[in-house]
Amino acid sequence: MTGVVGPPPAALSPALENLLRVLALLDYNTRLVVLTTALLGLASGLVGTFLLLRRRSLMGDALSHATLPGVGLAFLLAVAAGSSGKSLPVLLLGAAVTGLLGTLLVLLIRNHSRLKDDAAMGIVLGVSFGVGIAVLGVAQDAGGSAAGLEGFIYGKTASLVRSDLFLLAGTAFLVLACVLALRKEFTLLCFDEAFGSARGFPARRLDALLLTLATLVTIAGLQAVGLILVVAFLILPAAAARFWTHRVGPMLGLAAGIGALSGWSGASVSALFGRLPAGAVIVLAASCFFTVSLFFGRARGLAYRWYQHRLFERKMDRQHFLRAAYECLEGCYGRDHRGGLPPNRPLPVRTLRANRGWSEAEWRRMLRQARREDHLERVDRGHLLLSEAGYGEAARVVRNHRLWELFLMKHAAIAASHVHRDADAVEHLLSPEMVDELERELDRRDIPGSPHPLPTAGAEARADPPALPR
């Protein structure tokens, strides 16, 4: 499918030579293809970002299928008018006309019948592709040159020419200019159309502009990757970028970058290995970028979220351990040592562990973590001593826990017998701001005593205090 590279010189190993030629863009054709697809990636990344944010990703699907009848009809009309019908601008104009018509039809069906979005898109997509095939069938007979029309379906990446590059460069420039100029307007359109309209904002015209840009990118991409796969370009880079950032500006940049990178790497790979449909390879490259982003994206990739989850589990372990130790200190030495705090003295490990139902493995894990975090002074002869840092942290953790318990009792009318478990679920989640608010709300600066009896060794069956009225 590529036919890009000439016979290798004998000096180097052929494969290596090939690789170098492709990577260095030495070959004219490779350079052209790589540049064109990279530009397509860039432009579609930008438009795709807004389509994704506007939840219109699949509009590109209906649109691109609707371009096919336009190509065929334009060809037939051109032939009827006496030309060879091979003129690219004419074909693309036809594609643009039916593409826009298709989009319009989707909106019309949705607004003026009982059918919904998805059915409207399905109808336009299926019917226009069928019409396109039928028209192409006619066009095949109308002239030998018509064979090139099939290129619009799968793309003909390897045989792109200079005019394709100019077309894409123009499109990319236009898209870039529009997006840069109207960034905040488009953002508002995607985020809250109703609000925008209420503020006298030309939402409809902006919407039309966005769809026109999408049409432009689609049409420019027809030659490069074909009408079925150009949809992928409108979705994949933008979706991949979403995993790296929560803000529109960086997302636009990333989507453009990922799009360009997929175009570049896909085109290079297909130039290296002969007989691969380049359009499909480019889409797979974009899919790879998407998959990597899905797992490793910094803003909401799965690996990142898993890591956060692990961190949270550690935090939970740490806080459980420290609170248990602190409550044990209160139990053993009373809480009136220095201003409502128990003294930091060695604790009998057995008492500590008996208060909680920790397994041997859990206990060891917590001890390991406490040592690593310098919360432990020493453990010997069945006793455990918190370090100064550990003691301070324990006091803080216990305080948060009890403030939350008091809050639940006072403001949420949850019974004292229940607050412990609820606080257990939440204490790890309290942010410093929330603790500040708790302090204000309860007007407390000290470490309150526990509003419910603390677990003590050997007295598992604790009596609930009289429940507050609920």
Added chain:
Amino acid sequence: MSWFALDTWIVLVGSACAVACALPGSFLVLRGMSLMGDAISHAVLPGLALAFLLTGSRASLPMFLGAAAIGILTAVLTQWIRRWGRLESGASMGIVFTTLFALGLILIVRGADRVDLDPSCVLYGALEFTPLDTVSVPGVGVPVPRALVVLASVALFNLLVLAAFFKEFRITSFDPEMADTLGIRSGLFHYLLMILTAVTVVAAFEAVGSVIVIALLIVPAATAHLLTDRLVPLLVLASLLGIASAGLGHLLAITVPPLFGFADTSTAGMMAAATGLLFLATWILAPRHGLLARRYRGRHREAAGPGSAEDPFHRGA
């Protein structure tokens, strides 16, 4: 124009294909999942290609099993990306099916020299050639196109499954939450519908190709939805509209291009175009939900004065 036995066979194959598609298609439309049909019809490509490359035959049992697997895979991956990636369902669907489609294209192009496999044939079928590949069916005097046997069996299979679980499909499509409270697992029927769709697409791709099949899945069902307010009539109407499209499409394919001095064109494409024509006519003329009826009602309402501003069909009695 002249009509041969060949033309009759072509229309019959097209009709069987349309009926097989209309049954699961109606539920796709009613559930607001039309684009899932689109996604699956693109996504089965790698499955088709693999089955081709491995078995070298078309429409074999492994191929149908593979199709069912791909149908579930598409649905599950879409769901998975939507849930874990927190993307809207349209985008996650688009990601899954374009990726699978690209994969399929590569497989087909790579395998094209080993097996007789033409990407254009997979995409938009070769309905005209189906009558050439025949099998003999006991009890029928003449050799029957293999595609007709396959598609009729799939249509029958769809009919049986839908009949057996009609209640369940109805309630899970209308009110999945209620279904769940009654112990009818709505998720189960979602996946069953995906399997039916995928199997149908695979059976149909030979006749109409894996892209045009979306028109046969969605358009007759959507058209029927504009004509009736009952589920069973909707299924029947969708099937009839599909059959009509097959006949009309073939007729158009062999009559329209000659009018302009061209040879005839792809029947599959024209079938899709015919579904579009029927939809257009219905959309404009349908008795209650058509554009004209709506406009008439609107004017009627205005004439009746501001006191009765309510739509009699929507806020009745």
Added chain:
Amino acid sequence: MPGREHSARAPLSIHDLTVAYERSPVLWDVDLDLPAGSLVGVIGPNGAGKSTLLKACLDLIPRASGEVRFFGRPYREVRRRIGYVPQRESVDWDFPVSALDVVTMGLYGEIGWFRPVRRHHRERAREALAKAGIAELADRQIQQLSGGQQQRVFLARALVQRADLYLMDEPFAAVDAATQRTLTDLLQELREEGRGAVVVHHDLSTVRAIFDWVVLLNLRVVRAGPTEEVFTEENLAATYGGNLNLLAQAGEALRQREGT
């Protein structure tokens, strides 16, 4: 705390229920035992988690913790004894079914797999429609019904199940006066037959007239008990006012955590 047993007699007994799921409001630590054969109103501001409470009871959304028992058994063992009336907006009213079809859906669980809907099922559905006062609309497509009539269809669908306890989500929302009266009468009738209903309700002015018992809900149960005791100015102020900012924030944090 473990130890308190579920009452086997209580039609609905909720124990330490906490819910934090996707977009639904967070519910903290709900603990309830409803009395048998009474009409219970669930009252609270928007976003207080009223629908969430019903859905969590019916296993429609997962619970972060806690247990729910109907007549002392988990829901899946007593499906047939529980009827559910979801919010009217929860379905697509354009769906091609008639009012009668929708009501028969209430019987699908009872009819069982592979068996078709028979004449006597339809007869029962017609009776239920008559009870809801819309017998003559049985063959209408549901889109052609008014809001109140649609609500009556949903009510009939629940009635046809002959359940012992009904959970209803805002059945009084945006219905006409006649439908309101029918609904009230039907609820009274249920109580006289010794069956009960838990009704999410938003109209404070009708609470005393309809319900024996109320649950005041706002992210947690503020008060629950007999209407005349609990439905007081003071308790309402506590339900609709109060500083819940922190509770909501903590709920948000919990939801995010459950989502990972």
